[in-house]
Amino acid sequence: xxxxxxxxxPFFDCLKMMQLSKIVQNLCNLSACxxxxxxxxxxxxxxxxxxxxxxxxxxxxxxxKVKFIIATIKPFKLEEVREALxxxxxxxMMVTEIKGFGSQSGxxxxxRGAEYAVNFVPKIKLEIVVAADMADQVxxxxxxxxxxxxxxxxxxxxxxAQQAIRVRxxxxxxxxx
Amino acid sequence: xxxxxxxxxxxxxxxxxxxxxxxxxxxxTMDEVGPYIFTTLLFLMAGFLVFFMAAGFAMLEAGLVRSKxxxxxxxxxxxLFSIAAIMYWLVGFNTMYPGDFNGWFAIGGPxxxxxxxxxxxxxxxxxxxxxxxxxxxxxxVAATASIVSGAVAERIKLWPFLIFVIVLTGIMYPxxxxxQWGGGxxxxxxxxxxxxxxxxxxxxxxxxxxGVIVLGPRIGKYKDGRVNPFPGSNLALATLGTFIxxxxxxxxxxxxxxxxxxxxxxxxxxxxxxxxxxxxxxxxVAALILTQVxxxxxxxxxxxxxxxxxxxxxxxxxxAPTLFGSLWIGAIGGVIVVFAIxxxxxxxxxxVVGAIPVHLFAGIWGTxxxxxxxxxxxxxxxxGIVAYGVFTFVASLILWFILKxxxxxxxxxxxxxxxxxxxxxxxxxxxxxSKG
Numbered sequence: 273x274x275x276x277x278x279x280x281x282p283f284f285d286c287l288k289m290m291q292l293s294k295i296v297q298n299l300c301n302l303s304a305c306x307x308x309x310x311x312x313x314x315x316x317x318x319x320x321x322x323x324x325x326x327x328x329x330x331x332x333x334x335x336x337k338v339k340f341i342i343a344t345i346k347p348f349k350l351e352e353v354r355e356a357l358x359x360x361x362x363x364x365m366m367v368t369e370i371k372g373f374g375s376q377s378g379x380x381x382x383x384r385g386a387e388y389a390v391n392f393v394p395k396i397k398l399e400i401v402v403a404a405d406m407a408d409q410v411x412x413x414x415x416x417x418x419x420x421x422x423x424x425x426x427x428x429x430x431x432x433a434q435q436a437i438r439v440r441x442x443x444x445x446x447x448x449x
Numbered sequence: 450x451x452x453x454x455x456x457x458x459x460x461x462x463x464x465x466x467x468x469x470x471x472x473x474x475x476x477x478t479m480d481e482v483g484p485y486i487f488t489t490l491l492f493l494m495a496g497f498l499v500f501f502m503a504a505g506f507a508m509l510e511a512g513l514v515r516s517k518x519x520x521x522x523x524x525x526x527x528x529l530f531s532i533a534a535i536m537y538w539l540v541g542f543n544t545m546y547p548g549d550f551n552g553w554f555a556i557g558g559p560x561x562x563x564x565x566x567x568x569x570x571x572x573x574x575x576x577x578x579x580x581x582x583x584x585x586x587x588x589x590v591a592a593t594a595s596i597v598s599g600a601v602a603e604r605i606k607l608w609p610f611l612i613f614v615i616v617l618t619g620i621m622y623p624x625x626x627x628x629q630w631g632g633g634x635x636x637x638x639x640x641x642x643x644x645x646x647x648x649x650x651x652x653x654x655x656x657x658x659x660g661v662i663v664l665g666p667r668i669g670k671y672k673d674g675r676v677n678p679f680p681g682s683n684l685a686l687a688t689l690g691t692f693i694x695x696x697x698x699x700x701x702x703x704x705x706x707x708x709x710x711x712x713x714x715x716x717x718x719x720x721x722x723x724x725x726x727x728x729x730x731x732x733x734v735a736a737l738i739l740t741q742v743x744x745x746x747x748x749x750x751x752x753x754x755x756x757x758x759x760x761x762x763x764x765x766x767x768x769a770p771t772l773f774g775s776l777w778i779g780a781i782g783g784v785i786v787v788f789a790i791x792x793x794x795x796x797x798x799x800x801v802v803g804a805i806p807v808h809l810f811a812g813i814w815g816t817x818x819x820x821x822x823x824x825x826x827x828x829x830x831x832x833g834i835v836a837y838g839v840f841t842f843v844a845s846l847i848l849w850f851i852l853k854x855x856x857x858x859x860x861x862x863x864x865x866x867x868x869x870x871x872x873x874x875x876x877x878x879x880x881x882x883s884k885g
Contacts, residue, residue, distance in 0.1 A: 382744040382746065382748065383678035383748065384748060384750055384751060384790050384791075384803070385743075385744070385748075385751070385787070386677070386678045387676075388678045
């Protein structure tokens with residue numbers, strides 16, 4: 273996809289503009305800038321014309337839109353959540369062992385007679401990319417299976433993913449999942 | 450140790466002419482050489498059991514330090530054992546068992562073994578071979594040095610620590626040991642310490658206490674009036690180490706009977722095994738119950754320390770008590786540890802593995818406990834405890850201060866935070882954790 277921009281600059285800005293064209297070229301991959309000197313018009317105001325053409329990367333891709341879901345859950349719930357998500361058709365996820373704290377701010381333990389604060393509690397982070405229309409179902413499934421009703425069940429965050437690409441084939445978005 | 454080595458050379462000399470004549474007439478009978486053979490065998494077996502305690506200490510300490518200091522802790526353990534072995538040959542053994550001496554102090558020379566294929570007539574038939582005796586005593590001194598390494602872990606420089614070990618194993622321990630086991634003034638007085646609650650364990654504990662005080666606590670251990678625990682890297686290793694020490698203790702106490710040539714002796718060794726085991730079990734159970742009650746959760750590291758404290762408690766008199774006696778003596782050892790560990794933390798004495806509660810406090814308790822079943826009186830026992838305490842603590846304190854003033858004993862703050870493994874060794878015990 274090519275977009276072009278045209279601007280007319282006064283001639284005395286010409287040098288400055290040539291610098292500008294370089295900057296634009298650097299910023300904008302595969303761009304080409306052309307400076308055209310316009311004929312002096314009747315009002316005796318010489319000027320130049322800058323025409324820049326940039327190739328903009330297509331950030332959208334083809335196929336259905338996808339959502340990026342980040343969920344933190346209690347580690348012992350991982351297997352149950354994975355099973356439930358597989359059952360509803362989720363075909364992939366990324367899992368990380370993490371530590372963190374939420375509103376409860378950790379808890380205390382005793383080691384060799386000394387009480388100490390466990391500020392960061394171990395959790396599992398799931399990162400799941402699904403077709404946008406499936407997101408609600410995924411969220412509901414995670415909420416239902418990861419819930420114990422006690423403090424520290426975790427949180428879910430949902431983002432719009434700009435694009436998903438399968439490395440092997442180059443397929444995008446819904447097709448890449 | 451009930452037999453005094455000082456008396457033995459004299460007895461052997463007296464026996465020599467008789468033996469010589471017997472040998473000309475006929476080969477020595479089993480009655481004549483049996484006790485020598487069996488006692489030597491006892492020393493050898495007990496010796497390698499106690500030797501293995503070096504592995505126990507190494508594993509216990511490796512498990513209770515953080516992973517960034519594990520390789521260094523292991524290095525210190527093998528180095529200190531090896532140095533102890535050399536120093537004990539060079540001066541230690543003959544300083545500790547000088548024969549006739551003034552009862553306080555006599556520096557001895559290197560140890561000389563029996564000649565190869567020694568004839569019965571030339572052997573100390575009423576005791577054991579020099580090699581077995583030397584080896585058995587050597588592994589005890591190594592145990593003393595191991596006690597120190599655990600307490601000062603995670604912040605002490607390698608070489609100053611090893612210099613301390615040289616002096617401890619070559620001079621300090623043998624001198625104080627000679628007071629009791631070498632036939633010195635404390636044994637004359639009637640002080641009773643069968644296998645070394647005081648002579649070995651308290652001595653290690655006092656040296657460790659002095660070291661910890663001079664060194665100061667690890668960075669971040671005591672901050673804003675709070676105690677910040679540094680959980681150990683591997684409790685499986687710590688547990689294995691405790692079981693190895695427990696096993697080794699059968700040699701430690703059993704071998705200290707110093708004789709296995711008669712029905713009475715071999716039965717006594719068996720009695721010691723059973724009592725030693727009972728005290729360890731009672732110490733562990735006491736710590737198990739007490740930590741559950743006090744903290745609502747059992748603390749494995751305290752249970753491990755409890756078992757060891759039970760063992761140290763029974764070491765001063767593992768023969769005389771009944772099994773029930775061993776049970777309660779060991780249990781009190783376990784209780785002492787559970788209270789002593791937080792107590793030391795209150796005083797900001799940072800003992801990484803609990804060596805001071807286990808070896809010093811339980812050692813003192815065990816030495817006092819002799820009065821309940823053994824032949825000892827309280828005042829004599831206290832005299833011995835104080836004598837060993839003053840000598841070892843003061844000598845250690847002086848030595849630590851000299852080392853601190855000259856070469857320095859503590860690594861830099863940055864090195865301590867990065868871990869001694871990388872700072873002093875340039876290698877890690879678990880490199881896979883940090884590299885792909």
